[in-house]
Amino acid sequence: MKRLRSLFCAAAAALLLAACAGQPLRGTGDLGLIIERASGHVTLVNTSTRQPYARIAGLGDLSHASAVYSRDGRHAYIFGRDGGLTKIDLLEAKIVKRVIQSGNAIGGSISQDGRIVVAQNYTPGGIKAFDAETLELLSEVPAEYAPGKFSKVVGLADSPGNKFAYALFDGGEIRVTDFSDPRAPKTERYPAGSQPYDGLVTPDGRHFLAGLFGEDGVALLDLWQPEKGARKILENYGRGEQKLPVFKMPHLRGWSVAQGKAYLPAIGRHEVLVVDVATWKEVGRIPVRGQPVFVMARPDGRQIWVNFAFPDYGMVDVVDTLAGKVVKQLEPGKGILHMEFTPRGEHVWLSARDDNKVVIYDTGSFARVGEIPADNPSGIFFTTRAARIGF
Amino acid sequence: MKPVVLRGLSAALLFCLVAVSTVEVQAADPLTARQRELVRMVRQDCGSCHGMTLQGGLGPALLPAELKDKPVEGLAATIYYGRPGTAMPPWQRFLNEAEAHWIAERLMTEFPQ
Numbered sequence: 001m002k003r004l005r006s007l008f009c010a011a012a013a014a015l016l017l018a019a020c021a022g023q024p025l026r027g028t029g030d031l032g033l034i035i036e037r038a039s040g041h042v043t044l045v046n047t048s049t050r051q052p053y054a055r056i057a058g059l060g061d062l063s064h065a066s067a068v069y070s071r072d073g074r075h076a077y078i079f080g081r082d083g084g085l086t087k088i089d090l091l092e093a094k095i096v097k098r099v100i101q102s103g104n105a106i107g108g109s110i111s112q113d114g115r116i117v118v119a120q121n122y123t124p125g126g127i128k129a130f131d132a133e134t135l136e137l138l139s140e141v142p143a144e145y146a147p148g149k150f151s152k153v154v155g156l157a158d159s160p161g162n163k164f165a166y167a168l169f170d171g172g173e174i175r176v177t178d179f180s181d182p183r184a185p186k187t188e189r190y191p192a193g194s195q196p197y198d199g200l201v202t203p204d205g206r207h208f209l210a211g212l213f214g215e216d217g218v219a220l221l222d223l224w225q226p227e228k229g230a231r232k233i234l235e236n237y238g239r240g241e242q243k244l245p246v247f248k249m250p251h252l253r254g255w256s257v258a259q260g261k262a263y264l265p266a267i268g269r270h271e272v273l274v275v276d277v278a279t280w281k282e283v284g285r286i287p288v289r290g291q292p293v294f295v296m297a298r299p300d301g302r303q304i305w306v307n308f309a310f311p312d313y314g315m316v317d318v319v320d321t322l323a324g325k326v327v328k329q330l331e332p333g334k335g336i337l338h339m340e341f342t343p344r345g346e347h348v349w350l351s352a353r354d355d356n357k358v359v360i361y362d363t364g365s366f367a368r369v370g371e372i373p374a375d376n377p378s379g380i381f382f383t384t385r386a387a388r389i390g391f
Numbered sequence: 392m393k394p395v396v397l398r399g400l401s402a403a404l405l406f407c408l409v410a411v412s413t414v415e416v417q418a419a420d421p422l423t424a425r426q427r428e429l430v431r432m433v434r435q436d437c438g439s440c441h442g443m444t445l446q447g448g449l450g451p452a453l454l455p456a457e458l459k460d461k462p463v464e465g466l467a468a469t470i471y472y473g474r475p476g477t478a479m480p481p482w483q484r485f486l487n488e489a490e491a492h493w494i495a496e497r498l499m500t501e502f503p504q
Contacts, residue, residue: 061446081448082444104447213478248439310436
């Protein structure tokens with residue numbers, strides 16, 4: 001009898017413990033988040049079940065917000081427009097820490113070793129480094145390009161050696177800041193061209209590209225030989241043609257490199273530019289249905305998905321990289337602002353801002369396989385970014 | 392480029408002289424469906440550069456404090472014709488001059504949510 005009672009007690013205790021633990025153990029590889037820009041929420045999602053599993057409030061102004069992940073994929077660092085930097089725990093589905101780090105921010109990045117989170121700011125123009133654990137400010141590098149003049153910073157991307165490359169919109173420079181000693185960063189400056197609007201580090205971490213708004217072309221810096229300086233590629237790709245009005249700046253990131261080529265948005269044109277990354281020469285142009293904003297390669301590089309600036313942002317074109325042309329035209333919803341591929345690319349999630357949902361497509365059959373309600377969704381960020389250079 | 396801008400400015404100015412009184416009368420009324428559309432366009436699409444809360448981004452802030460010393464007709468012309476040499480595009484494909492003026496006026500007071 002006594003034995004039976006102790007058995008019962010043990011079982012009850014085990015049950016209780018399980019209940020306290022709440023959720024079973026799990027990994028983070030198939031998790032992600034959706035930014036709900038208007039209401040300061042993020043919705044946490046699972047890409048295996050294709051379902052949301054939690055929603056977190058209180059993140060401030062999330063227009064143009066972006067996220068990077070800790071190495072283990074457990075924590076997301078979210079950079080809000082209002083200068084808020086919020087650290088979220090995806091497993092416990094809660095805010096761990098939140099600081100207001102500037103007046104006006106545009107994004108951020110995380111170091112190779114995962115210890116430093118760097119925010120890029122418009123106001124005051126510059127970058128700031130934070131301890132990834134505590135969000136304590138470690139150092140800041142003002143983007144002063146002339147005495148007393150500070151530039152908006154764009155295109156910040158991590159590169160090997162705890163270095164970060166970025167560009168100065170007003171200053172026309174590419175900069176590389178080395179945070180090996182996070183409290184005493186060292187910065188190198190490279191003249192780049194007129195009004196860089198965004199930048200990317202190639203997936204191998206070797207090259208930094210800054211797209212130029214003020215002139216045709218892209219500035220390229222070889223991070224393995226930075227002393228050679230930045231040079232211009234795709235110069236005069238418009239050949240003096242009148243640019244179309246640009247209603248939204250395109251976004252660049254390492255996702256646009258596939259199969260030995262970089263697929264880049266042509267600013268002010270309804271084209272995707274194709275560049276051979278061995279020679280950095282233009283090897284083609286692909287006509288599309290609007291001005292590209294995101295030009296994103298599926299992880300295997302076979303497809304490039306392209307969304308467009310206002311007023312064409314109800315459409316998405318899919319390029320087959322083997323055929324070198326658009327093979328599928330989609331109208332996934334109203335106000336398609338962002339796309340994100342599942343880790344190996346069988347699905348792509350697209351945010352349809354004005355439909356208040358995220359829609360999920362199968363990239364093989366182009367069938368719609370699901371949708372998730374979200375309040376004015378913009379950015380979608382999956383934890384696979386944690387392991388990629390330049391994300 | 393210059394004559395076009397000048398023409399645009401004077402056109403906007405002329406328009407303002409005619410329209411300003413009626414626009415002011417309407418300002419206190421509830422928004423029409425079209426005005427709500429314009430508000431959404433400003434917050435969502437102009438917001439790409441100026442921020443959804445209009446506190447600025449790649450483009451400057453569009454809050455009353457920032458705009459108070461600027462003539463409303465100049466702002467309306469900037470919206471309608473853009474500003475050549477900068478990242479500000481013309482929006483004339485999507486609105487008429489009266490609507491550009493209405494947006495400029497509302498930006499200078501308090502922009503609807």
